[in-house]
Amino acid sequence: MTNKTESTQENNQVEQETDIQEELQTEQTIEIQDEPNLEIDELTIAQTRIAELETYIAEADSRERDILLRAKAENENIRRRAEQDVEKAHKFALEKFSKELLNVVDNLERALTTLEGADESVKGLAEGVQLTHKELTSVLNRHGVQGFGEVGEAFNPEMHQAISQQPAEGIESNCVSVVLQKGYKLNDRVIRDAMVMVTP
Incomplete structure (x- = not known):
């Protein structure tokens, strides 16, 4: 009986050792299988993060390019507006002065109208006024001041x-029939409307 008991104990011990070895092998297999999964997960996370960062960098580059283009366009607009302002300042610097001189031209034209029927004694005076008027209007013309407002021209509310x-x-109807006061432009900008009567 003792031999049987010993034999059974030996068998049990061998079975236990076998079970322990199998468990160890299973754990090692599980560990070996888990490690690659951990590496794959970490690699996937890292690749996802890299893709996110690359997208962020591309968007940042795009925003930076957009900001630079907008700044360049704004600088160009400012430069162009400054050039236009300078050009307008040169073109229309004489506007106020020209308006003041128009009264002198009007007075000379009135004097010429008055002297038209005068006798020979004032002929020299009439010629002097006429020459002064001619010289003044030619100076104004050279500086871009042009007169308008003639009998027969079509009525234009922006000029008349x-x-x-x-x-x-x-x-014809809706045309100037009488010019009471001539109008003037400075470089195509109306500085004084022509005062007129219009045909109905």
Whole structure:
């Protein structure tokens, strides 16, 4: 009996050792299988993070390029506006001065109208006024001041100031029939409207 007991104990011990070895092998297999999964997960996370960072860098580059383009465009607009302002300042610097001189031109034209029917004693005076008027208008023309407002031209509300309506023979409807005061432009900008009467 003792031999049987000893034999059974030996068998049990061998079985236990076998079970322990199998468990150890299973654990090692599990550990070996788990390690690659951990490495794959970490690699996937790292690759995802790299992709996110590359996208962020690309977006940052795009934003930076956009900001630079906007700044360049704004600088170009500022430069262009400054050039236009300088050009306008040169073009229209004489506007106020020219307006003041227009009164002198008007007075000379009134004097010429008055002297038209005068006798020979004032002929020299009339010629002097005429020469002065001619010289003044030529100086104004050289500096870009042009007169407008002639009988028969079409009425334009941007250039003419209609005082009243007056019919006139040989003049079409809605045209200037009488010019009370000439209008003037400085480099194509109206500085004084022509005061006129218009045909109905």
